[in-house]
Amino acid sequence: MYARTLATFALVAPASALIRFGCSQLVVERLDPLVTPGLNPSPHLHQIIGGNAFNVTMNPSSGDIAERATCTTCQFSEDLSNYWTAVLFFRARNGSYHRVPQVPNIGFEGQKGGMTVYYMQDGLANYAQTSKVTAFKTGFRMLIGEASYRTKEQANRFRQITYTCLQTLGTRYPETMHLPKEPCPAGIMANVRFPTCWDGKNLDSPDHMSHMSYPELGTFENGGPCPESHPVRVPQLMYETIWDTSMFNDKELWPEDGSQPFVWSMDDSTGYGSHGDYMFGWKDDSLQRAMDSPCYVNCPTLKTQSIAEMNKCTLPSVVDEKIDGWLDTLPGSPTGV
Template sequence: MHMNSLAALALVAPASALLRFGCSQLVVERLDPLVNPGSNPSPHLHQIIGGDAFNVTMDAEAGDIAEKAACTTCQFTEDFSNYWTAVLFFKARNGTYQRVPQIPNVGFEGQTGGMTVYYMQDGLANYEQTSKVTAFKTGFRMLVGEAAYRTKEQANRFRQITYTCLQDMGTRFPESMDFPKEPCPAGIMANVRFPTCWDGKNLDSPDHMSHMSYPELGTFESGGPCPESHPVRVPQLMYETIWDTSKYNDPELWPEDGSQPFVWSMDDTTGFGSHGDYMFGWKDDSLQRAMDSPCYVNCPTLKTQSVEEMNKCSVPNTVDENFDGWLDALPGGRTGEKA
């Protein structure tokens, strides 16, 4: 999607809500309370945003995240949800790794790393946002993507996990399912879009996916209907993470065979293993009220905080390991072959 389409959205008063907001970094560490609850550390490194109730366990029986959190790194103060993805690294020709920094999106300058989060009732191309959706419930959580996938055939299972090679900070098209093959002048945007049809019963499932489904036909953007097995239409949740790869754009830094040099923290050089985790933590009925209101970016039903306040919220690292500077191996011990 081009930046002028986003700009057009701002000129139209939506019939209902499209939330687009920034969240600063909460913590970067090797924890995954959804897939590996209680494991300290988890197998690979994640970057996490949202409420400060984030911890190593966070089982569903532990109670409402929103009641346990004291602050959030997100713009809306009633959103104590946690959102996370893997971490991007650059692999040098000598086989060492360096973590790629994250930068804020346009309009969220000053934010410390983090991501841009969307909750949409219709695809971005539908400026009116007319569809009604049911907000997620307390205790809801989900996962999209599979960290172990390494082929396009596998990744086709997830229709809307993509990358944008940023020519500038306004680039939104084209998107690819694997890592860009050429240097990207303004960085790489990793896009994660979650399924939008819920079974209406289960707040989670053993694989953290089965209680959710894509539309029966088409996609969320095309207004496809939900299948009978998953009849409840929920907001499309979307993450945009901008990785500042620009300092690695010198061709002399790239592998001699011309392959791309970036790798996810689970040792994925293809990009097909991209994934996103979500734990709902909006306070009371604040998300449903927002989705029923004429909101765009700023929302009259929600309280907002300054970027300075967002940046103040954090949690201490509980995993004692170094992941800054040049590393001989990815956090968790994964090593690549010496180039």
């Protein structure tokens, strides 16, 4: 796992492509068109970024989401993909819940919540970024993580899903697979890294994972070869979400036994159930063009929009329920619907 700040990483210019960009919040609601398409509402709350073609179904037969979307919350206006994760809540000593706000990363000040997204030729540990990659295709989608996992043994399957307890917004290590157990001065960063090897045939699979694989050596950071079953190397996709937990850091608010009080929207206080969803929606050949160019963080081959334009792209929630303020139950819990 990369154990350096981005500032240190930035001192070495890569040979080719690593793009890093912000995406503002599109909508926060209980929809999941990948895992539970057509189900309104879905079992737990998600925070979604990207193009405004996002909806309850998003059937591949409906066409290219890059053609259906009219705006995107992402910095690169040719990226109309959708990216989403679960939502973090604070559980107070009295048992009530409050949604934790999201804040932008360094360099994206003014962005409304959302996430930071990376597309890389190699993991962050490889400064050179030299691997040739094939961009995802129209209709491609994938999932990493399992919402039902609650033990470290289960989560070992997804060692690429981690947390960073932020001492400052520039902190990037150490990383843990469980939610931090002590107050984090600048918040909690949730890190999600997707597999980098594709079977070259299927745009999706029944579990939304089997068409993808990590390298043969099983890690994202060693740049190992792809297995024969999944021979096509694709960009390393990564999300960073910063949850501003600072307003809840007074231990007098925490459970009396001192246990950490943060819980994912699927009622997971371990952190092992963290997961990320992705639906590809880059226009035309824009992502492949970027991956074949000497892009670094920003990319002159891509069209860039202002943070103000990113913030304008929003969707109204189609699920009528309270998600803000103090809640007696998590959205979607048996007694909270």
